[in-house]
Amino acid sequence: MRILRSVKVMQKITTNLRKRGKSIGFVPTMGALHAGHFSLIRQSRKENNYTAVSIFLNPTQFGPNEDYRRYPRNLKADATLCKKTGVDFIFNPARNQIYPKGYKTEIKIDKLSDLLCGKFRPGHFAAVATVVNKLFNIVEPDTAYFGQKDAQQAIIIQRMVKDLYMRLKIKVMPTIREPDGLAMSSRNNYLSASERRDAVVLYNALETAKTMIRQGISNPSKIILTMRKIILKKKSARIQYINIVDLNELKTVEKIQEKVLIALAIWIGKTRLIDNAIITPARN
């Protein structure tokens, strides 16, 4: 396994691999890797000749009062685990490799970026789309792997790839969870023992919503109210949003008749956690 820090060297390697007809799978990450990341990496290994993982804590996608400074950094441990899992390349550029002096270009994905998490994180998804676009141009993968854990991000990236005729496939893999249901996340590291116990409430609320929808309840307000009640039983929990939306436009649905995305962002103490579920209603 090689660790590359230079855009030029990374580009040279992947250009050569492509010339030799080798397929490249790519998993973009911000590091502090966990089983969720490794499920994407394993899928890439299965489907490609070579797998590249980027570890880049992208400063531009964090708001001024967000957790950029305290986000866990763990390159050594990440590299050991990547090597064990059979990763071929880690791309770990310095900030000025990705944002050299004078850079000016940004990718903006209209509408989708302003809903759900975007409402509370202005500029976040433009920054994500921009860095992912840069990384795609550097690694030139055949397929890039994303997690459903960040459903809005996956939908936005798929939209960008389609709109810009980008020549790669996007695969979205299921959310990997702890045994009690909490979605794996690098941010779970922030939780105290009691907050960690409370944090399972995101999953519990989603499971209840799933049951209600499968029982034929189609009124989103009723489901959201039940979810709110479940979540607010936990002292450390504060709701940022719970929303039930369609999968294309991410618009709030009035009645649940087709597949929907239930997305939520919840503060557990000082930690903001997100989770979601895609649910198909029962056919009558």
Ligand code: AMP
């Ligand atoms: P991050 O390092 O948080 O930017 O995540 C990198 C990639 O891993 C993104 O595509 C995430 O959606 C994905 N990911 C994060 N957590 C999970 C999880 N629990 N299960 C599956 N994929 C995940």
